[in-house]
Amino acid sequence: MSRNKKMSVSSEALSALWQILDDVEQYLAPTSEREREQVPLFSDAEALDADQGQAIGQMDLASLASQVVSCTSCVLSEKRAHPVFGSGEPGAKLMVVGEGPGEMEDRTGKPFVGKAGEYLDAWLSAISLSRIHDIYITNVVKCRPPHNRDPEIQEVAACLPYLIRQIELIRPQMILCLGRYASQTILENQKPLRDLRGTVHRYHDIPTVVTYHPAAVLRNTGLRKEVWEDLKLVASYLDLALKTR
Ligand code: URA
Numbered sequence: 001m002s003r004n005k006k007m008s009v010s011s012e013a014l015s016a017l018w019q020i021l022d023d024v025e026q027y028l029a030p031t032s033e034r035e036r037e038q039v040p041l042f043s044d045a046e047a048l049d050a051d052q053g054q055a056i057g058q059m060d061l062a063s064l065a066s067q068v069v070s071c072t073s074c075v076l077s078e079k080r081a082h083p084v085f086g087s088g089e090p091g092a093k094l095m096v097v098g099e100g101p102g103e104m105e106d107r108t109g110k111p112f113v114g115k116a117g118e119y120l121d122a123w124l125s126a127i128s129l130s131r132i133h134d135i136y137i138t139n140v141v142k143c144r145p146p147h148n149r150d151p152e153i154q155e156v157a158a159c160l161p162y163l164i165r166q167i168e169l170i171r172p173q174m175i176l177c178l179g180r181y182a183s184q185t186i187l188e189n190q191k192p193l194r195d196l197r198g199t200v201h202r203y204h205d206i207p208t209v210v211t212y213h214p215a216a217v218l219r220n221t222g223l224r225k226e227v228w229e230d231l232k233l234v235a236s237y238l239d240l241a242l243k244t245r
Contacts, residue, residue, distance in 0.1 A: 055067075056161045056162065056165050057161075057165060059165060060169065061090065061166070061169050061170075064085070064162060064165055064166065064169070065085045067162070068083050068085045068142050068162055069083055069085075071083065071142070071143075071162075073158040073159070074143075074154060074155045074158040074159070075155070076100075076141060076143035076144065076145060076151070076155050077143055079143075079144070079146050080101075080106060080143040080144055081106045081107055081109075081144075082106060082107070082108065082109030083101075083109065083142045083143050084101040084105045084106070084109055084110065084111050084138075084139060084142055084143070084144075085109075085138070085142060085162075086111055086136060086137060086138030086139070086142075086166060087110060087111055087136070087137055087138075088131075088135050088136030088137055088170070089136065090136075090169055090170050090171065091170070091171065092134060092135050092136035092170055092172055093129070093134045093135070093172065093173050093174065093238055094129060094134060094135050094136075094172055094173065094174050094175075094176055094234065094238065095135070095136045095137075095138070095166075095167060095170050095172035095174070095175045095176070096112075096120070096124075096135055096136070096137045096138075096175075096176045096178065097137075097138060097139065097140060097163070097175060097176070097177050097178065097182040097186060098111065098112060098116075098137070098138070098139045098140070098178045098179065098182060098213065099139060099140055099141070099150075099151065099178070099179050099181040099182055099213065100139045100140060100141040100142075100143070100144060100145055100151050100181075101139060101141075101142070101143065101144040102114050102116070102144065102148055102215075103144070103148070104117075105117075105144065106143075106144035111137045111138060111139060112137055112214075115215075115218060116213070116214040116215040116218065117214075119214040119217070119218055120178070120214045123214065123227065123231055125243065126228075126231060126242065126243050126244070127231050127232075127234060127235040127238075127240045127241075127242060127243070128235070128240045128241045128242075128243060129240065136166070136170045136172060138163065138166055139182075140156055140159065140160075140163060140181050140182050140185050141155055141156060141159045142159055142162060143159075150181070151181065156181070156185060160185070163185075167203070167206070172206065173206075173207075173237075173238060174206065174207045174208070174209065174234060174237055174238060175203055175206055175207070175208040175209070176208075176209050176210070176211065176230075176234055177208065177209070177210040177211070178210075178211060178212070178213045178214065179193070179212065179213030179215075179216060180192070180193045180213075182210070183196050183197075183210035184196075186203050186208060187201050187203065187208065187210070193210065193212065194226075196210045197209075197210050197211055197212070197226060197230055198226070198229060198230065198233075199233075200233060200237060207237055209230055209233050209234050209237075210230070211226070211227050211230035211231070212226065212227055
């Protein structure tokens, strides 16, 4: 396949994904909790004829987690040891979104527990955030892609309702996307990461910053300066002290 052909296939696939994202958001019904607060995060759903979408739109975090445990919506479920739903508390200041579980995460069912996770903890600590108290952390896809390959468009699409509902329930003050997959998916934007980073975007009404994936920075330490700039954006928005050595 020629390079041009590849580019056009991939941009069509991404457009299809974003169409699915829009459709999923349409299906998600407002929750009674959100109605009480009268702060709709996403567009109010009307004709809710997609049973699964409607159900997910009404789930609390515990039911959503059980749904993910039994999910067989895409082929990633076939090889997983454990799905990785996410961890943290509703109301966490910052929601961190990665790409998908790696080997350690698949073994333990917990997000970012490998080397990239340790490095991420150091990033968070540099802006006075602790994973336990301040962060909700999850991934775009909840099951490990075999051999850590990139998730396919249909796998991302199958998992998106879970992520969208998690954001609705957590209601973070800010979202931090790690790497190209999380950034392009959440921002519905095909631009390269280097063009998306360095500024505060909005996911609906939620300020959203993107940066490189910690695993990429471990491979290419030249990216550290940009990551620090992005973390300072988060710190400034959340009014956090910078801890420099
Ligand atoms: N990389 C990710 O994107 N997510 C994890 O949970 C672990 C590594």
